[in-house]
Amino acid sequence: MPAKIHIERMLHRNSIAVRGESVASYALLKVIPAGDGTAPVMPINLALVLDVSGSMYEEDGTGISRLKRVQQAALEAIPLLRPSDTLTIVAFAHTAAVVLPPTPLTQLSVIEKTINTIDRFEIDPGGTAMDQGLQLALEQVRSVRKENMLTHILLLTDGETSGEQNCRDLATAMAGKQEHLTLIGVGTEWNASLVKDLAQLSEGKWYYVDEEKKADTQRVFLEEFAHLRATTFRDVKLHIKPMKDIRVKRCRLVVPEIRELNLDTQEERHLIANLGTMERDKTARYILDLSLPNRPDGQYVIAQVEVTYATTEGPATTGPVALQITYSAEAPSYVNAEVAKHIDEVQIFELTNNLQTALDDSNADEAKRLAMAIERKATVLGPAGAKKTMLARQALSELNAGGRVAKKTMLALDDSARLAEEMPMP
């Protein structure tokens, strides 16, 4: 069976009662890949963009420098790529340079040698020109890009950069063009708001590496390379066609991580969200925030949803699927627990964003209130919210002790808040 995608959908309540003019409701969409894994492999056109600035030589008490840990992690992860894949490496510090032009994985020894000697290229370590690194990497991957290839840039940094606006412009230009960006921030000195912004702008993702944990770099590299290797669907798009008077307020990815998606209005009542790439065996879930008008009792289709995508065999679609709801003034139905759980997680994510803002504004009282709200909300999630609860308590105790939250605690909380704990499938 060729690789395919299915949609499952459910509503927060199957039937609603509308007393005023309109009511807010929520729908959960599960976008489920299927197929037996025999789909032709999608070649990967990958660029590694690595920070080699002075701070990368710090050991953080692990006895081995950050750069060395990155080199080791890369050497371990690269064999996960296939002979049909291509790798480019760009190093940046004060300036940036292509240290490995696009090279097929068949030349593994050349690649390994380049990684082992990445600190010996003549790049002035005093400074961080991430924008130049990203620019060079984009030029390289674009020069070898072919139809049906997965084009991806993996950027690692541990510091602030010059040319922030350039970075944002480059990331924005990648969105919707099937040029994917993953950012890795090492330690606590990187510009978290920039990295998160770039992930948002490019419709990509970011990782946080705890610099004091020796194996954390390796963990993130292996995870990301495994994701790349399993990518089967490109150019995945969600089409939402709401019926008259029905408003789609927003669309959020909730699994594997929480992220709000841009909704482009293609034409009247036809919204499109770019879902990027999907792996062979990872279900993604989305929550739609809806506004439903008052209607007489009865059953209504509120929207058609459809997912279009491309595999190595060409474009395909799930076909349109109807979202239906029952209006019943007498008997609004019970809440769907699964949908409610994802909305709880979204709320924690949003509270965490507000907490970050309150901390940036040095508003300790508001920060305390938010940390308490996060803790309360995370507690009700039970085991699935254990890490969030623990980190919210940590933030709260730091606030009570000194009115501030350590950057490390905040990064860990940020990192945890966006991750939904995926429930195991039967």
Add this chain to the structure above:
Amino acid sequence: MITCQYCAHKNEDGTLFCERCKSDLLSQPEAKPMSEVMPAPVTVPMGEVPMAEPILADTVSYDSVKKDVAPSDAPAVETASYPPFRPDAGEANATADPASVPNMNTPKLLVIRGQKLNIEYPIYTGDNFIGRTDEKPVDIDLDDQESPDRVWCSRQHARIVSDDKGLSIEDLGSQNGTFVNRARIYPGQLRPLENGDVVQIGTVQMKLKLQ
């Protein structure tokens, strides 16, 4: 409108948390009947809608809600005078003919895991809806096959089609999925069934017997 108690932002009815300050919005008129049914909500109120993914049920406790529908002792085929509700099709469709007399050749689903073991549900020509009778009847009612605190079967869960090509099954967008021999099947896909296939709906497992 629901006015946020914390920041006074006005939110649309039904909103679960404040759009501006992200605080809980608890004063929803719709939430009232829920809190009456659910005296001590552990998390968000969870009603009789089944838990989404079966594995979780052992780790998360949730209050069960007494169902309005009285369980019947005889899980017979519904002999209702109106056709079963079918969510995905607008036009009327052929349904199981309750008048047809079961004979030796009627295929059956034998319960091999459930509250009442070894009960057989006959499958008639046409559409056989499987689920729990609530506001709409179903042909194969699994209401009393699941324990009340572990209800994973949806109201309209799946349908089995019996025609001259044989038997096949389709999931009807159920919350917890339909499985045939442990493999999940999806809405819109008719999966052919053979003698001895094990169908799982919610927590109930049934084996198909053609003779």
